[in-house]
Amino acid sequence: MVKWTLGRRITVICALVGLLLTVIGVAAVATAETSRSQVKVLMDEVGPLRTDCGQLLTVLADQENGVRGYALTRSDASLAPYRNGVTEEQRLIREMRGLSHDAVVLARLSELEARSAAWRAQVAEPTIAAVRDGRAGDVPSIVADPNSTRSSQARESAQALLDRVTAVRDASVTQVRGTLGLLVILLVLAVILIVVAGLTMALLLRRLVTVPVVSLAGEVRRVARGEYEREIESVGPTEIARLARDINAMRQQIVADLGTVRRAHLQLEKANQLLEQQAEELTRSNRDLEQFAYVASHDLQEPLRKVASFCQLLQRRYAGQLDERADQYIAFAVDGAQRMQRLINDLLAFSRIGRITSGFTDVDLDRVVSEAAAQLSWRSEQAGGTITWSDLPTVRGEEPLLSALFTNLMSNSLKFRHPDRPPRIHIQAERVGDEWHISCADNGIGIEPEYADKIFIIFQRLHPKNEYPGTGIGLAIAKKIIEYHGGRIWLDTEAREGTVIRIALPVIAGEDTPAETTAHETTAHEPTADPTTTTDQTAAEHPELAPVAADAGRTEETAS
Known part of the structure; x- marks a missing residue:
């Protein structure tokens, strides 16, 4: 079986954790979207429906109170709540039909609308007509007619509608809570997965990296203290083992280079000894050169001056008295002495440059x-x-x-x-x-x-x-x-x-x-x-x- 490398193991763990986190994330996104839809229905439909139901009850009561007030006072101003109530009832019913998609709510709404219309046709409108016609004696009988129970039926329908809307709201709230609970569970699972993955990675790194590296560092320190012949073991994952082999190869190269350096050091010591001997010989040579310069500038100059002087005296005093060959010999001697003196002076000048300085x-x-x-x-x-x-x-x-x-x-x-x-x-x-x-x-x-x-x-x-x-x-x-x-x-x-x-x-x-x-x-x-x-x-x-x-x-x- 091929031994997995550290990089491969970490890649597999990260891939698994990433896959699980992706699944949890997709589920969490879907759950959050469902929760958002439910909250939207609750806020945009159920809430306004419930509010409109309460207003319907109020509007029905206003209509009934308006008719009774008109019957008692016979004043057209008393009919204003009734007229306004009818208009408001129709508006609320239209609005509620646009908001709700629940069949029961729509049925109850139709039932309420029918009962309210029946009450107006059988009770409210006859009462208003009797008061207008002056049949004041008939008003109490009309108001107390058994058909007036239709107003209570309309209110019962409104209350039933309100109960249904409340039930729908409670169901939506329950769904929202369940969805939020599921979302929390998914988040907790994600956190647990991350913690478990982190602990697994930490244990893996400690077992496969920290421990082998610490062991390898100990081996390297022993070699650094001078145990150059100690073999470094290859332990841990493939990367650490390869590093250990490379360090061991470096140790072997250092051992070989150290042997070369030691041999070179011995040769250098011999060369230094030879150099010291040559330096001593050079020092002696410089002393001899200085001695020669001193001798050349004093001891050699004096004989040369004497030779040149006497040759020049011979040349001046006996020129023409001897034969031509003798004059030539004397000229050669004078020229040779003068050239020798110039050579000595020039050589002295050359040797003194840099040694005698101002x-x-x-x-x-x-x-x-x-x-x-x-x-x-x-x-x-x-x-x-x-x-x-x-x-x-x-x-x-x-x-x-x-x-x-x-x-x-x-x-x-x-x-x-x-x-x-x-x-x-x-x-x-x-x-x-x-x-x-x-x-x-x-x-x-x-x-x-x-x-x-x-x-x-x-x-x-x-x-x-x-x-x-x-x-x-x-x-x-x-x-x-x-x-x-x-x-x-x-x-x-x-x-x-x-x-x-x-x-x-x-x-x-x-x-x-x-x-x-x-x-x-x-x-x-x-x-x-x-x-x-x-x-x-x-x-x-x-x-x-x-x-x-x-x-x-x-x-x-x-x-x-």
């Missing part, structure tokens, strides 16, 4: 670019070039680092200029969301798109050093400066002419988009500031960039 401040890039352009003005004049900038914002950062950044970018643009046209450099910025996008565009020889990532790698060069001098660290320093400021730098590979380097820097919190734009231009014909002033200031404020800043003022500047 703190972030609000930096006006318009002023920074203006000072950088002033440093490079003498080179721009020699090449007949132009440096312009506009829409430059204020950002958070270290001014010496940002100054070195724009100096390197503009220096590269001047170095890698096109041989057939004077250099043109333009720097501008626009706000994109929460970032400032700054571009440095020139009309130089450009960079192929396939080298877009290579140019920011330290000591990577795209040209021989005899064609374009430099150490190949300039854009690597620029990338590190931008990343230190939380920004991005990249090559615009869609530029149609020259090179476009784009920079993204965060907008200062709470800053609105600037409403005014100011354009600036520096050409070979404008007076410019002393290039050594800004260079010395940058070196004083940020010692680690002194080699880069100072090198920017020479012909063999730092290049990418």
Whole structure:
């Protein structure tokens, strides 16, 4: 036998209860309609009939009193009750015939009408005629005639009619009471059925839902306390049993995942231990790097300066006194010593970015670019070039680092200029969301798109050093400066002419988009500031960039 589901059981119970309630409801509606019809007959027919019967008795008495009064007083005014009584009697009889559908009532009404007419024809009218004819002596005999018993017969008929109407009323009232009693019984049965159905549903839900769910909850709590290997039993109706199976499957999956997590935790602990070892090694490496930076900045600089100085002395003092090959060797030695010194200085500057800091401040890039352009003005004049900038914002950062950044970018643009046209450099910025996008565009020889990532790698060069001098660290320093400021730098590979380097820097919190734009231009014909002033200031404020800043003022500047 297939086990019924909880939903099926509840559906069957609800259907049975609904069917019984429907039957009771139909019976109650029919009973109520019958009661309404009976009440309507009682109010609209029987009640008015009974009232009209009482008025008929009164009208018959008025007629008889009117005739007697006329006989005694012989005054026409005394006949008014009689005349009015006849008219009213006829009206009441017509009205009662329209109201009643009972055959006995209609028969009694006809009998009353006949007897009343007989009384008027045999007693009332002769009496009135005798009084009018002056037969006053005959009036007492006419009034006392045996035929006057017809008035009492008419009253008896009226009383019989009233009794019949009363009997009809009593029967209607009894029917109404019986119908109302049946209606009350039906309502009581409906209430009992609803109560029984509610109790049955409550017991069913307790037995099939509450008890199994409480048991299942107890099993789940035991598993939650750590008894993961405990099997959860499937009890109760199909839905609860299916839920128990699903929970048991979830428990099994949790057990499997827990084993995986434990294994992963062990692996994570091993990885953390390895990471701690690597962190210790990195710490030692950083200490060694700092020691190397110290040695490079002190111990290596002194021998290099001596070698460069003495080689330059040899070159100046003995130039032309030795053979041509000796002069060439001395020139090689001087150039090698100078290049080694520049490489050491650039490497030191690269390693110190972000480690030695003076703190972030609000930096006006318009002023920074203006000072950088002033440093490079003498080179721009020699090449007949132009440096312009506009829409430059204020950002958070270290001014010496940002100054070195724009100096390197503009220096590269001047170095890698096109041989057939004077250099043109333009720097501008626009706000994109929460970032400032700054571009440095020139009309130089450009960079192929396939080298877009290579140019920011330290000591990577795209040209021989005899064609374009430099150490190949300039854009690597620029990338590190931008990343230190939380920004991005990249090559615009869609530029149609020259090179476009784009920079993204965060907008200062709470800053609105600037409403005014100011354009600036520096050409070979404008007076410019002393290039050594800004260079010395940058070196004083940020010692680690002194080699880069100072090198920017020479012909063999730092290049990418």
